[in-house]
Amino acid sequence: MTLIQRYLQRQLTMPILAAVGSLAAIGLLSQSLDQLEIIVERGQSLWVMIKLTLLAMPQLISVILPIGVFVGALVALTRLQREQELTAAFAGGLTRWQALRPALRIAVAAVVVGLISNVWLQPWAQREARDTTFAIRTDLAALLVEEGRFVQGPDGITVYVQQIEQNGLLRNLFIYLQRGDNVTTWDAQEARFSRIDGAPVLTLVGGSMQRYASNGVLTFLSFDRYSFDLSPFVPEDQTVQYRASDLWLTQLFAPSPALIESAGPRPELAAEGHSRLASPLYALTAMALALSSILGGAFSRTGYGLRIAKAAGVFLVVRVVGYGLVAASVWSPWLNVLQYALPLAVAALAVRVLFLQLKPRPSRLRLRLRRATA
Incomplete structure (x- = not known):
């Protein structure tokens, strides 16, 4: 990695981390407000409320991470383009792919973090939260x-x-x-x-x-x-009932009859498993759309509000369609393939559009000269 690439990666990383951290703080605040009932009505300690709030974070990462990548990348790329630092990098001999490589590294790192969270952290945290909630609801001291x-x-x-x-x-x-x-x-x-x-x-x-x-x-x-x-x-017949979000990946794809009876039918569990593996891919989609919105056109001193609005609209539609595919996969299991294909296809299309728009277009005067000399 060259010095310029390290600089670009550093300039992209800090705003993305700040955006993800801000969204995580909002998520923590929202979860803590929901958990106030534990203290007010159940008589539990503040530590129990903090524990349940933190245990809810891994499930929010799949939602927060792509949005944080998109927002942070837009902030960083807008500043780099406005101050013409990217123009200076290209003038210094940096190719388009070399300029995009730091952003792609960050997007791949976000995908890895999302996979680790969805595959290992989320089921562990959800099971801990479910056990804690069950203990609170069956606690005679609170009841x-x-x-x-x-x-x-x-x-x-x-x-x-x-x-x-x-x-x-x-x-x-x-x-x-x-x-x-x-x-x-x-x-x-x-x-x-x-x-x-x-x-x-x-x-x-x-x-x-x-x-x-x-x-x-x-x-x-x-x-x-x-x-x-x-x-x-003390009720003797009460047991913890785990949901699909609480199960490990192996349990989702190869559930036992007891899990199918308690957590849901096999297609629903399979859709949840594919969703966990596919949702981190939206970080690639977010980064590709951010790059396309800022670098996919001519330099503008007045800002890139229209391009950013279009990219944000596309990202919102794609993410909503992704959630719809998860629900539809319960009824049509073959749609699970689209959970992976959708974010990858949109990311590839955004990169393709980026390079198409980067090609110089002949001006009207040049076109007239060509027609006149033809």
Whole structure:
């Protein structure tokens, strides 16, 4: 790689990284707002919210990366063309392909990053997020406890807590349990969720128990410490249900009967697998369209707004059609081939148009002279 090529690659890399980083920050903000329910309604910690937000990022990379490449390349190429640095590079002996090679290297690197994310990072992150969400939804501490409110749980249990401290300590707790005609209540000054031999329990400190039986007998008991068994209130038939986005690539292309029953039919899983492999190719399409919009015409001091708008429109249409192909491949599996062909064909066409437009066109005066001398 020559010195000029290294310079061009550096000038392209920084805006692309900035664009991808900005889009990633917007994605993180959007995901964090969606996860606020975990803290507000489920009583989880801030770390759980941050964890789920970060685990959602690999799935967003396939969307963010091509857009970041397109926006960053447009910014860099517009500046290089406006300041005539590309013209100086060509005047210094740099050929068209040599000038395009740094941009193609960056696009190929983006494709590799997208493949790594889709094949390895996304299923791992999605499974971790699914397991964490399942644990939150089945967490009795979140289901049964809400500060200042009576929460009705399963199997006739009702729990009230006056105050929940940051360390998980419950203050002034009241439990009401009805089984048929038998009613039992517990009250305690303090309580805390824990596990004994793997079973969930609620340890009550400084309280009493009252039990009214169906035969009219009232039983009263005061205690310093009492372990309230929560096992009868834990659903035993609940398991984590993984979706197609949570599965590994091998599971998508060769699913077991259990996965087909839980995650979806075989054509849907295959379409998801091909989408993961094909979506990074849109980084090549984005770079080719950016190059074609800026370098595919005459130099302009007034800007390249119209060319950029056309390239952005083409990229938007191609990406939407790509999403449509993923959905259509569920019904027609042969359309999976088009998931790869579409971004590659548009990228090749953009490069072809770029070189066609770079060829000098004869002016009208030259055409008249040729006709006159013919």
